[in-house]
Amino acid sequence: MQLNKTLQLSLCCVLFLCACKTNKYSPFQKKGFVTIDNNLTKNSEISSLVKPYQNELQAKMNTVIAYCDTPMERLLKEPETLLGNLIADIVFEYAYQNNISTDMSILNFGGLRTSLPKGDITVGKIFELMPFENDVVLATLNHSTMLKLQEYLVSQKGQPISNAQITINNDGSSEFLVNNKPLHASQVYLVATTDYLASGGDKMKFFEEALEIKPLNIKLRELIIQYFKDKGNNKEPITSRIQNRVKISQ
Amino acid sequence: MKRRTFIKQIALSSGLVLSSGYLSAAVHDKKYSKLTILHTNDFHSHIDPFPTNDPKYPNQGGIERLGALVKKIRSEEENVLLLDSGDIFQGTPYFNFYNGKIEYQAMSAMGYEATTLGNHDFDNGIDGLVKQMPYAKFSFINSNYELKNTPLHDKVVNNKIIQKQGIKIGLFGLGVQLEGLVLPQLYGNTKYLNPIKTAQKQADYLKNEQKCDVVICLSHLGYKYDSDKIDDLKLAKSTENIDLVLGGHTHTFLDTPTPVKNLNNKKVLVNQVGWAGLRLGRIEILIFNKEKLGKSETKKIDFFHKKNILV
Numbered sequence: 001m002q003l004n005k006t007l008q009l010s011l012c013c014v015l016f017l018c019a020c021k022t023n024k025y026s027p028f029q030k031k032g033f034v035t036i037d038n039n040l041t042k043n044s045e046i047s048s049l050v051k052p053y054q055n056e057l058q059a060k061m062n063t064v065i066a067y068c069d070t071p072m073e074r075l076l077k078e079p080e081t082l083l084g085n086l087i088a089d090i091v092f093e094y095a096y097q098n099n100i101s102t103d104m105s106i107l108n109f110g111g112l113r114t115s116l117p118k119g120d121i122t123v124g125k126i127f128e129l130m131p132f133e134n135d136v137v138l139a140t141l142n143h144s145t146m147l148k149l150q151e152y153l154v155s156q157k158g159q160p161i162s163n164a165q166i167t168i169n170n171d172g173s174s175e176f177l178v179n180n181k182p183l184h185a186s187q188v189y190l191v192a193t194t195d196y197l198a199s200g201g202d203k204m205k206f207f208e209e210a211l212e213i214k215p216l217n218i219k220l221r222e223l224i225i226q227y228f229k230d231k232g233n234n235k236e237p238i239t240s241r242i243q244n245r246v247k248i249s250q
Numbered sequence: 251m252k253r254r255t256f257i258k259q260i261a262l263s264s265g266l267v268l269s270s271g272y273l274s275a276a277v278h279d280k281k282y283s284k285l286t287i288l289h290t291n292d293f294h295s296h297i298d299p300f301p302t303n304d305p306k307y308p309n310q311g312g313i314e315r316l317g318a319l320v321k322k323i324r325s326e327e328e329n330v331l332l333l334d335s336g337d338i339f340q341g342t343p344y345f346n347f348y349n350g351k352i353e354y355q356a357m358s359a360m361g362y363e364a365t366t367l368g369n370h371d372f373d374n375g376i377d378g379l380v381k382q383m384p385y386a387k388f389s390f391i392n393s394n395y396e397l398k399n400t401p402l403h404d405k406v407v408n409n410k411i412i413q414k415q416g417i418k419i420g421l422f423g424l425g426v427q428l429e430g431l432v433l434p435q436l437y438g439n440t441k442y443l444n445p446i447k448t449a450q451k452q453a454d455y456l457k458n459e460q461k462c463d464v465v466i467c468l469s470h471l472g473y474k475y476d477s478d479k480i481d482d483l484k485l486a487k488s489t490e491n492i493d494l495v496l497g498g499h500t501h502t503f504l505d506t507p508t509p510v511k512n513l514n515n516k517k518v519l520v521n522q523v524g525w526a527g528l529r530l531g532r533i534e535i536l537i538f539n540k541e542k543l544g545k546s547e548t549k550k551i552d553f554f555h556k557k558n559i560l561v
Contacts, residue, residue, distance in 0.1 A: 032507040032521050033529040034319060037310050038299075043317030046356050050297055050313065053352050057343055127343045133373055199433060221346075 061124030065225065066232035069239050072116040076109050079168075079246035083112055084160030086240040090227045091220070092162035095138050095192030098216055102138065104164040104178050105192040106149065108202040112160075121228060121238065130221040134194035140212040143185045148206035150176040150183070156203075158246035167247045194220050281542045283417050285464065285535040286327040288320060290334050291498030292368065292525035294341030295353055300526070311527045313356050319530055320360050329414040332361055334388075335498035336368025336425070336470035339379075341526070349374055350382040358387035364410055366423030366468035367392045368498060375436045376400055391423035391468060394448040396441035409452050411460055417537060420456030423468040424449060424485070426499055445471060445480050446488055453491035463537050466494045473502040473522050486510035486518040494519050494533065501525040507533060 072083040084107065092105035114128040141149065153159060153166050154174050165177045176183060183189075188211065195215065198207045207213070231238055299312035324330050334357070339350045350371075357365075365388060371379055380401050383390070390406045397403045409422040424445045428437045449467060456462045467485070475481045482497040490513040497520060507521035523529040 031505060032533055033505075033523045033531050035310065035529055036299075036312060036315050036319065036527055038315075040315035041318050042312075042314035043321055043360075045359055046314045046317035049356055049359055050352055053344065053348060054298065057347060060347065061343060124343065127346065131341070131346075133340075133346075195433060 061122060061127070063123050064120040064232075065123055065126075066121045066228040067237045068116050068118055068121050069237035071118045072240060074109075074112055074115040079158030079248050080242055080244070081109065081160070082240040082242065083116060084109055085162070085243065085245065086238070087112060087220075087224065088160040088162035089240075090224060091136060091192050091194075094136065094218070094223055094227075095190070095216060099138060099190060101190050102163075102192055103189045105160075105162040106153075106164075106197070106204075107160040107193065108197060108204075109159060110202055111194070111196070116238070123225060126221060126225050126228065130224055132196065132221075134196045134220045136216045136218050136220055136223055137193060137195050137198050138214045138216055139191045139193060139198050139207055139210040140214075141189050141191055141206070141210055143183060143187060143189075145206050145209045146176075146178070146183050146189050148209070149191070150174060152204060152206055153246070157248060161245055165245050165247070167249060169249050192216075280539060281547070282536050282538045283329065283415065284327075285329045285331060285414060285417055285419070285537065286323065287466070287494070287496075287531075287533045287535065288323060288330060288332045289496045289521070289523065289531040289533075290316075290527060290529075291470075291496070291522055291531075292337040292501050293334065293353060293357075293527050294337055294370070294525055295339060295345035295350070296342060296526040297344045297352055297356070298342070300528075307526070307528055313353075313527060316527050316530060317356065317360050323532070324361070329417060331412065331414065331419060332363055333421070333466070333468060333496055334362055334365035335468050335496050335522075336366045336423075337370045337498060337525075338365060338368070340370040340373045345373075349378060351385050354382055354385035358385065362388040363412060364389040364391050364421055364423075364468065366390070366470055366498075367395065367406065367425050368470040369426055369428055369431045372428065372432045372436045372440075376402055376438050376440070380405060389421075391421055392425050393422045393452045394424050394443040394445045395428075396443055397439075399439035402440070409456060411456070411462060417464065418460070418462045420453075420460055420462030420465045421468060422449070422452035422456065422465075423470075425470050426472065446485060449485055449492065450489050453489060457491035464493050464535055465491055466496060467492050469495050469497045470499045471497065472500040473497050473504070473520070474500070482520045482522070483508065483510055486512060486520050488513065490514045490516070492518055493535075495521070496531065497522040503529070 070082065072086060074083060075081045088105050088107050091107065092102065095102040095105060112129060113131055154168050154172060163179060167175045178189060197204045198213050200208055228238060296311050297313050299309050300307040302309045320332060338353050339345055344352055367390060383405055389410050391410055392406050393408045397406055409420060412419045427442045428440060453465050456465045469482050471485065472481050474483050482495045486492065486495050487510055495518060501524055502522040503524040504522050507519040510518045510520055512518050519533065521531050521533060523531040
């Protein structure tokens, strides 16, 4: 009986071999997976385990916290965006409240993961916008590092910044104003950003030269949610404007 | 009838056939045993299916369905091994609010036996990982992170041996270099060791010393890089004594496992099933018992080896 099994199994392989002559895979290397889709039912044990969390999370995520008065698109190739300005301002204002010497903030377009629609904004939308667990930090940069930050903005043709302006010329030169003033050689600057960018994320290598990086003990997402909630409670809409913070001269 | 189903299953699924002189007492009277390996990688907290309007994966995935599929396969197969290749954490608000607890609880309920550490499993720091581990009834296996100076030192094992009705399965795990990928304060004193050297050491130990019938590497290295960076394909090629590499990290959707010739010109299968619980990997392994095979059967198996059908 056992012998038969093996023999027939082997014969079967031979048959497959003949049948699959043009197939580069042997019969033992067919599809290596099963797709998980709605042809499958739910496992009741797993369902009863996750149900309470699903309900709780849905309620949390669907909570409307503010109203956005204009669509703010996630754009990656514009020098300046409504969404970038809004979030850079939120970070700058928070850092400024913590340390009155804060000079500017810088973020990255790539890190803002979704667009904000005009209308009601839910907690879930902010999670889509900022899914990462990034903390807000305050970096101390000297003049020469600030020049590298300026070079970086030129090379990237803009990133979200607040309390700073840059004009990028055709020849690659640029004029950079922080606090409405040109950079001063003897000054150190406090730049608010996230721990991800401060550790060199999105090619922000210049942060490696920071004299100090101080955590401000809040996640960027929590900060955004807090800002939106405050606006919502005060019945003020979420709004943003293009202000020529990054100007590319033609 | 049963035999037909058996053959059909082999024909329909991916697989690997091994000859073993080691088969333990429990299966000594059988000519072969079959092991069904189910696996996932990069689950990324995808408890719920993707929304129905998702452009890429509408209404696909979902842990409740995954659980149903696993249960069904368990009712059909004798020896089922359920494994994961890391990055269980991060990717949906479930992780932000519950820190991985539900993922671990559901995976435990499904009967997962082991996972390895992915880079995102460090996203709440080592402390955040340790805090959720009591909810996991499966093993955490990693062999190339030195963890002795971290709180993980007694919670992660270098390797693990699992017996399924006498089939002896040796597992070890490999993780990606964390530097530059994870913030240093999150992985603390975790030290990255050379994955190839570590893999060879583990595979030799499991195959030669422990006489495992099957050696499986749970990898979070990534499937393939054009650079010199070590990946699953390079790993399989430059080692011996590994039968199967179950990978992750690069979210690679492989329709069929990739066969790779190892140092000894023996075939190793490398598989990876995308991410987010969209697919459940399934690989069948047949283990022949050399001592129980007659001459003609051995000949046939040898023939298949030569024809590259059997590994």
